[in-house]
Amino acid sequence: MTVPHTLRRLAAALELEPPGAPERVFHGLAPLETAGPEHVAFLLHARYAREARDTRAGALVLGRDAEAPAGEGSPIPLRVASPHAAMLTLLRLFYPEPAVAPGVHALASVSPTASVAVSASVGAFAVVEDGARIGDGARIGALVYVGAGAIIGEGCVLHPRVVVRDGVQLGRRVIVHPGAVLGADGFGYLPQDGRHVKIPQVGGVRIEDDVEIGANSAIDRGTLGDTVVGRGTKIDNLVQVAHNCEVGEDVILVAQVGVSGSSRIGRGATLAGQVGLADHATVGESAILAAQAGVISDVPAREIWGGSPARPLGETKRIWAAERALPELVRKVRDLTRRLEALERGREA
Amino acid sequence: MTVPHTLRRLAAALELEPPGAPERVFHGLAPLETAGPEHVAFLLHARYAREARDTRAGALVLGRDAEAPAGEGSPIPLRVASPHAAMLTLLRLFYPEPAVAPGVHALASVSPTASVAVSASVGAFAVVEDGARIGDGARIGALVYVGAGAIIGEGCVLHPRVVVRDGVQLGRRVIVHPGAVLGADGFGYLPQDGRHVKIPQVGGVRIEDDVEIGANSAIDRGTLGDTVVGRGTKIDNLVQVAHNCEVGEDVILVAQVGVSGSSRIGRGATLAGQVGLADHATVGESAILAAQAGVISDVPAREIWGGSPARPLGETKRIWAAERALPELVRKVRDLTRRLEALERGREA
């Protein structure tokens, strides 16, 4: 699936002067350890200096100040301001998005009242229910379920085996990975005589433009209103977003994060892996939560918190450091107490 | 999908006197913030007093003692003993369960030896294997897999893309959300020469009446006997219930809870989000575990535990409070030691 390119073309894409062997052809990108002479590799961090020295790659993208491997057979250095940005540029060059033929697969089940754009595609054994709308260029993978009245915006990609339940709305260019479930019932019950009586969940889910949702994640529908995920937010695998949450724009939710009901997460916040958020909690704009943090109150904007219960990360780290001294501290206090008693007795005597 | 109702009808459903404008028509329920004059909204908690004051809802359900918004254009107040119970009543009134036409979809794959009740429905691309039994009024969604010999009781709802493996038994009115997997093999291996040899898992899963299971949750089959989930228990999304567990009746397992093998959870217990239970642990009746608790021993009935490792929540909270003082405590003890040494030297002198 790779497209070969000359070094001249690569240099032009990176806005560099054409290097020594401009007609040399490259066939793709590869990690430092496995790259061959036909590959471009990347030195993304000083911690990989050893792998860069040993790489067999034909060309090496690296930062302006990074140390390039020297000697015969060394890769051609391509020095750039940001190797990460260069990697993104070359990925797009070498691995263009595969074109998907538009049309509905003969083995799909599409309701006659659904509307599928002519430029959209629907895969084998996909189900599109009554009144659903599939926008221009959208790709509905095999085995996907799109419920009644759901709206899938222009350019969305639903990978195989996604479930979008009835009435859920996706903006444009939303990417959803296999197994994700959008719009299952929120978890709401009324206690009556020791039993839990189900509260129907009649709200929806609204996913804004350019959101990406990872494999096997779940975003529940609201009780009355919508659960909302804001523009540009990226959600990793196995994440839970409960009913009535409002996740802001450009938020990052790393794998296995759990966001409880009616929480609000501000624009640009980052929740690292396995973070849990209690009901009705608020995370301010651009706040960062370290992995496994347990948030039971509110996190102010732009602060970094960690630990369970979550506190400002500086405070948490001081506690973690002091904890190591804790068993010794117990002994010291016992010793101090004994010595103090001895002094007190001496004084009384 | 909403059914409109007059205010007279709503009041009757809530067992209230007919209010001032009994013929006024309402079209549904909505959150305080987005409700319009055609909606009923709810003041469920004093923390939403501000939103209630600003709401444009046509009617507002609130508690007997709650403060009602006043002034022109204010919503008609509907005072009830329990706004939550009133919400449940009105949800059922406005949003009746959609009727599903019985019958097997032309694109389903149902074994000739399976038995499907005439009043049941089976969706597109669903698979029902040999000897499986689908009870009266049960709804088997699109893309669902029902394994050989599985039993789906009367009135069950299996949302799209549920997997029920062979021999699993569901009672009546069980609701299973998309992506849930019932009856995958338990995680059991015998160590032999540094390798892990799979122990076949030949037990089953038994789900009793009125259980609800969330999206992408997994309940493994037992090794020899059954993994059991008791009547009325409610399980949220992304929950793991391992082999041989016995989950009692009316239990609540919130999202991302992990229950290890052979655990027992007593009737009416609540495990909040991301709680983990070790192998062979026991949680007593009506016990409560706070979010992210890690249970390595047994939790007595009716107690509230939290923290990792889990302890009685009162003790855990005292530890959390004292932790904040810990870095300062280390310094204080160092200072006390120095001062004590000075006193000791003075005494010796």
Next chain:
Amino acid sequence: MTVPHTLRRLAAALELEPPGAPERVFHGLAPLETAGPEHVAFLLHARYAREARDTRAGALVLGRDAEAPAGEGSPIPLRVASPHAAMLTLLRLFYPEPAVAPGVHALASVSPTASVAVSASVGAFAVVEDGARIGDGARIGALVYVGAGAIIGEGCVLHPRVVVRDGVQLGRRVIVHPGAVLGADGFGYLPQDGRHVKIPQVGGVRIEDDVEIGANSAIDRGTLGDTVVGRGTKIDNLVQVAHNCEVGEDVILVAQVGVSGSSRIGRGATLAGQVGLADHATVGESAILAAQAGVISDVPAREIWGGSPARPLGETKRIWAAERALPELVRKVRDLTRRLEALERGREA
């Protein structure tokens, strides 16, 4: 699905002398509590001595030194060196793997450019895309998706509703449980002007021989190279393995473990339930991580670590024990300070 066997046959399989009633027929294995006279039960641990005393099983497998229930109607004792190994032997005897008829189901969608071994099977509504290869005896369950160019080795079992995305490679005898997703995009973005720009993930996933992967787990494809899971590794349900990870051979990842990007886990390591591993972390060979551990640095080979942040388990347990004394310690230090001040004043006076 059970095959009946005489006691003589069972004894032979366990390499025991034929016991008193060699022609007595048994119909299967059962837990101590539910076994009847036609069942063999197992005393696997002294903690179940009471259940063994009360069992109605016809035969009881137990260790050489375990106490056998005595008295009329007691089960026939079958004494072995390892009751667990005996259980494995008898499971294989009573519950042979069901034979699956080879062939492609009439309702599967298999690309003409895919290659399916004659001895393999493909279930209803399974999708096998262009250029995919299904090896000898492999079983592709109903509703499974196998992407373009993916390789499914000899003897693999893909349970219903697994997703294997394009180019993913499975070795021989790999077992994948329902809902698992292999090869979804890794979670990688480049920050640009406060937004997150997707980095295409063009690497793959390589699963070696004899790996087992639990229900609803997710293993992401690498950015440039492969995410690798080594031979014999066993992965439980709802586990996340992020892009570019290298999981060694014979590793155990228990339910809900989260392994962040570019981590390396050495041969024979065990990560208990809900453990989280930070980016670029390393876990040494045969290391063990206790449940809910949060690893932010490296764990040396053969060590046992626990807690969040993870430390050597002995140290963590000493901290946990000392924590209980912490609130009292704060009081004690306050008291010591007061008394010391009194002494100091006395001295000055």
